[in-house]
Amino acid sequence: xxxxxxxxxxxxxxxxxxxxxxxxxxxxxxxxxxxxxxxxxxxxxxxxxxxxxxxxxxxxxxxxxxxxxxxxxxxxxxxxxxxxxxxxxxxxxxxxxxxxxxxxxxxxxxxxxxxxxxxxxxxxxxxxxxxxxxxxxxxxxxxxxxxxxxxxxxxxxxxxxxxxxxxxxxxxxxxxxxxxxxxxxxxxxxxxxxxxxxxxxxxxxxxxxxxxxxxxxxxxxxxxxxxxxxxxxxxxxxxxxxxxxxxxxxxxxxxxxxxxxxxxxxxxxxxxxxxxxxxxxxxxxxxxxxxxxxxxxxxxxxxxxxxxxxxxxxxxxxxxxxxxxxxxxxxxxxxxxxxxxxxxxxxxxxxxxxxxxxxxx
Amino acid sequence: xxxxxxxxxxxxxxxxxxxxxxxxxxxxxxxxxxxxxxxxxxxxxxxxxxxxxxxxxxxxxxxxxxxxxxxxxxxxxxxxx
Ligand code: SF4
Numbered sequence: 001x002x003x004x005x006x007x008x009x010x011x012x013x014x015x016x017x018x019x020x021x022x023x024x025x026x027x028x029x030x031x032x033x034x035x036x037x038x039x040x041x042x043x044x045x046x047x048x049x050x051x052x053x054x055x056x057x058x059x060x061x062x063x064x065x066x067x068x069x070x071x072x073x074x075x076x077x078x079x080x081x082x083x084x085x086x087x088x089x090x091x092x093x094x095x096x097x098x099x100x101x102x103x104x105x106x107x108x109x110x111x112x113x114x115x116x117x118x119x120x121x122x123x124x125x126x127x128x129x130x131x132x133x134x135x136x137x138x139x140x141x142x143x144x145x146x147x148x149x150x151x152x153x154x155x156x157x158x159x160x161x162x163x164x165x166x167x168x169x170x171x172x173x174x175x176x177x178x179x180x181x182x183x184x185x186x187x188x189x190x191x192x193x194x195x196x197x198x199x200x201x202x203x204x205x206x207x208x209x210x211x212x213x214x215x216x217x218x219x220x221x222x223x224x225x226x227x228x229x230x231x232x233x234x235x236x237x238x239x240x241x242x243x244x245x246x247x248x249x250x251x252x253x254x255x256x257x258x259x260x261x262x263x264x265x266x267x268x269x270x271x272x273x274x275x276x277x278x279x280x281x282x283x284x285x286x287x288x289x290x291x292x293x294x295x296x297x298x299x300x301x302x303x304x305x306x307x308x309x310x311x312x313x314x315x316x317x318x319x320x321x322x323x324x325x326x327x328x329x330x331x332x333x334x335x336x337x338x339x340x341x342x343x344x345x346x347x348x349x350x351x352x353x354x355x356x357x358x359x360x361x
Numbered sequence: 362x363x364x365x366x367x368x369x370x371x372x373x374x375x376x377x378x379x380x381x382x383x384x385x386x387x388x389x390x391x392x393x394x395x396x397x398x399x400x401x402x403x404x405x406x407x408x409x410x411x412x413x414x415x416x417x418x419x420x421x422x423x424x425x426x427x428x429x430x431x432x433x434x435x436x437x438x439x440x441x442x
Contacts, residue, residue, distance in 0.1 A: 004367065006422075006426060007422075007426075012426070012429060012430075015429070015430075015432060015433055016429065016432070019432045038364055038365070091410075119410065119411060120392070120410045120411020120412065121410065121411070122392060122411050123411070141410075144365070144409055144414065145409065145410055147395045147412065147414070148395075148409070148410045148411065148412045151392060151394050151395060151412060154394070195365070196365045196407070196409060196414065199365075199407065199414050199415045200414070221365075224426075224429065228425070228429050231432070247425060249418065249421035249422075249424060249425060250417050250418050250419070250421040250422040250425065251365075251407050251415050251417055251418075252415070253415075257395065257397050257414060257415065258397065259395055259396070259397040260395040260397070260414065263394075263395055349364075350364075
């Protein structure tokens, strides 16, 4: 697609870099956080960190849904499979995430548990004729993915299908952004705002950021997108003029996708949710509304998350809060590698530890 | 899993709830259930976990590239299409 190839154009990349260098010829340190796992991956994959001036620091935030799911929530999937003869349908990223006993879903599958990888929630419907005691869709994700789960529920309800349940581990962004902004130790000057979350939420999600005099620039995932947005953040900081800028107008409009949000709140309501390394955050997740409770896997199978936040020794929580870079974890690259991951940040294709391991060492 | 991929619509179902997109040569079924915009064959949509979430706007892409070039103040630069 021509439109995309131009967002990888070498000459434009060079031009943007020259301007970034020009604008940062000071002693100031520019701390910029990306709040999206796909941004983390792009930054590592295109080697963007290494191209930037030394005083421009990119910090990874809590942007990978698998990574932010607390250990107690992950363990619920293992509990479900231990006691019930069901089909669990999961996104591929979950397969290698270790449960508290060190085993992962691949191990459980090898032991004969029925686990299916799906690309879309709607793939679950293809299991209609295979139901045993039920099919449980393990739903993780942020604003971008949540409407897809709502879409699955819409089909189940409209077609009156039996035997399908949803385990909702879904999370929402505004509350965690507030927590990052409140954090006195975390000194971020500007945010690269997640492009595809913004498709759903529109621009208003980032108002709290600019209210605190920090830059907020919505961006896509190509090198030109990311560098252009870094330059815009630097300029906002230099001019002390903070506003929400949408550099991903080819995909994101200012109000968001109301149709998708309408579907989400038809079936879900806000609920407390437990984040890895952070703990319970009020109203930062979704639960199925009372009327559709019969579809809720935690109700049907009596599942409750323990308050375990992470695996001993793993520092995903610190990584997700932008406190440390992955290579500052003692297990990084030694005990913990993508082949043998200890924590979800090394497992997920969007995890910060995996991005560092794959592209930056 | 969070990856969004741009795809070209090559088929739309009669009731407009489903389509087929071509993503870099691979054909995939995509739900149009949550897409707020009207779409036609040939349009590009952003696809995420099997759902089209937004219609892509080529004019906006041009705008962005034009805005970027305003940073430019030197010799001719060759922009490859
Ligand atoms: S390197 Fe491994 S153990 Fe350390 S924080 Fe990352 S995922 Fe956790």
